[in-house]
Amino acid sequence: DIQMTQSPSSLSASVGDRVTITCRASQTITTHLNWYQQRPGKAPKLLIHDAAGLQSGVPSRFSGSGSGTDFTLTISSLQPEDFATYYCQHSYTVPLIFGGGTKVEVK
Amino acid sequence: EVQLLESGGGLVQPGGSLRLSCAASGFTLSSYVMYWVRQAPGKGLEWVSLIGDNGEITSHSDPVKGRFTISRDSSKNTLFLQMNSLRDDDTAVYFCARAQGGWPNKNLDCWGQGTLVTVSS
Secondary structure, three states: OEEEEEEOOOOEEEEOOEEEEEEEEOOOOOEEEEEEEEEOOOOEEEEEOOOOOEEEOOOOOOEEEEEEOEEEEEEOOHHHHHOOEEEEEEEOOOOEEOOOEEEHHHH | OOEEEEEOOOEOOOOOOOEEEEEOOOOOOHHHEEEEEEEOOOOOOEEEEEEHHHHHOOOOOOOOOEEEEEEEEOOOOOOEEHHHHHHHHHEEEHHHHHEEOOOOOOOEEEEOOOOEEOOOO
């Protein structure tokens, strides 16, 4: 199975900060990589599909990049509603595997 | 409005069974690949099962293979997860989710609110 490693597992940031989260696959997954946001007690929400595709309705401050094994989610200017946990997920094959998550907390 | 609504969770003893339902509205469930994903308390997301848009393809993760069965009823626009031989480590919130399109899409663009399954004696 393809393993997904996210880093960091948590970070502290302030409103207006630029935030970067990374995800590494154990083998190449081309651009089959999605990013989700999950707020406490809520369902995950798809932010970025296929490594860099902004999901409809998601603010443009979110962006994704990468291919092969290394991927990045960037929030250009952190907003109050962005404090949440973020997960990567490969969509290359079955089984689907999610990264361990990155919790973005208030500094 | 596109919506998924899970039901059927609850407290069950180890070795017991439970059937989860996921009612879809605003779209035709049989036109999409559908998934079950779970989240143990305080933990990350774990894929459980999928069913293809044609209903012929199903797949389950290794921890639930042979115990869980995914199915759907197109006439009711509803997805199911039959869970047998439940174990303590099956305790989790179970989400149903829709992929963005037909097979083999794995981008989950619509999620239900989740239903809690607690396995405990």
